[in-house]
Amino acid sequence: MAYEIMFRCPDPSIISARRMKYPRMFAIVRFVFSLCLLGLLQSKGFAQSSRVDAIVRIKEHPMGAEMVQITMTKPGYPEEVLRKQIAELGVQLQSDPRGLVVKRIMVRPGEPGYLRADFAMDHLIEPNAVRIWAVLKSLVGNAEPHQVRFVTCMLEGVEPNQELVRVYRKAGVVNGVGRAFTSPRGIEYQIELLSQDPKVVDFPERYTPSGPSQEVERGREVAVGASPMLIIGLFAVAGLALGALVYLLLLRSGPKARS
DSSP states (O other): OOOOOOOOOOOHHHHHHHHHHSHHHHHHHHHHHHHHHHHHHHSGGGTSOSOOSEEEEEEOOTTSOEEEEEEEOSTTOOHHHHHHHHHHHHHHHTOOOEEEEEEEEOSSTTSOOEEEEEEEESSSEETTEEOHHHHHHHHOOOOTTSOOOEEEEEEETOOOOTTSEEEEEETTTEEEEEEEEETTEEEEEEEEEOOOOTTTOOOOSSOOOOOTTEEEEESTTOEEOOOHHHHHHHHHHHHHHHHHHHHHHHOOSSOOOOO
């Protein structure tokens, strides 16, 4: 004798009957699932573009130069182009890069991999001044396929305050949104470069009132980004809520067996 558990989606009349029988349960499950989904969508990580051309990590050092790491995510990005961009960053900040190491990170055998540069540089982070504009000016201006349009800039060790910029938009030039993290302490900016002209590309060092073609928001309201553990927790709760909802929809008098 063989037994087979049959799972079938109930027809609308069964769903309606279950709702009538468990109205509070359906309302609670739906509320919890909606709340978790809203929390996930409002954590900036779900609103960002999936495309990133360059990842820039700047670590503040209290006793000396900032430690900088630039990763170009486009496979096969030329080393000479990245070195030229780092040299231009030094020109913008009037500080020569020190200890420059450029290497290619291989992901899969036979593929060109990602290019990464590590070095130290002065004047990127100072009290109430973060010079993201210098990074952006050094990255723009290349022709395709080496054009940089989407940049993630992470400032490690920097706390949000009212002098820092949370949102900066300049029509036809740049869109930038920042979010703060408490563990580890820092700020991450997601920036879209709408222009490749280094003469017009900019980003405020500190908060200043908006101009006629600009939108600027100050920093104390920097959205605190969801930590990985919080996101995992929201996924788990949302999954449980969804599972409970599906269970209620599929609930019958019991599994059927047939010989």
